Amino acid sequence: MSIETDIKQTTPFKTPYHRVMVNLMYTSNWVADAQMRVLKPFGLTLQQYNVLRILRGQYPNPVKVSDITERMLDKMSNASRLVDKLVAKKFVLRTECPSDRRAVDVVITDKGLSLLKRLDIHQADLDENHRSKLTEEEAVYLSQLLDKLRA
CATH class of the missing domain: 1.10.10.10 (Winged helix-like DNA-binding domain superfamily/Winged helix DNA-binding domain)
Structure with a gap:
């Protein structure tokens, strides 16, 4: 799935660099959320x-x-x-x-x-x-x- 689909963005990013930075932030939060779900019971x-x-x-x-x-x-x-x-x-x-x-x-x-x-x-x-x-x-x-x- 693309970052555009995940964040429901309908207009293109201004540059590939902007896209990669948003993708990094989104993915970082996605990974952190998965990790937090593992840690919470502990x-x-x-x-x-x-x-x-x-x-x-x-x-x-x-x-x-x-x-x-x-x-x-x-x-x-x-x-x-x-x-x-x-x-x-x-x-x-x-x-x-x-x-x-x-x-x-x-x-x-x-x-x-x-x-x-x-x-x-x-x-x-x-x-x-x-x-x-x-x-x-x-x-x-x-x-x-x-x-x-x-x-």
Whole structure:
């Protein structure tokens, strides 16, 4: 289905560049919505899931909140607030950084790792859905084009 059909646009886009930008935004929201439907039963937001994945990638080493902020996909997220919510759910631990008392170290807990392991199964299902629509070569090429657009 074309972007024009999905957004019920009857007039042509001014340029192919305008079309691709609208298509990127629409598709990004479409992917995020599918991901949110997977996360909702687990009581997680996309941003909280992103923090947990960052922490899992560094496990067992702690990560400073400022480093989490730099690595977040959504740069508008408040990493400190997200960490607070994850601490309350016992998915992460927050401690004072021994080398810098003003900084806070965060590490994922076993409960957080277990949750991510369960979510990995759902992520594999989403990946399989995308695999049925794009070949591996197309996925690589699309990633290269997106990287080129951001360069």
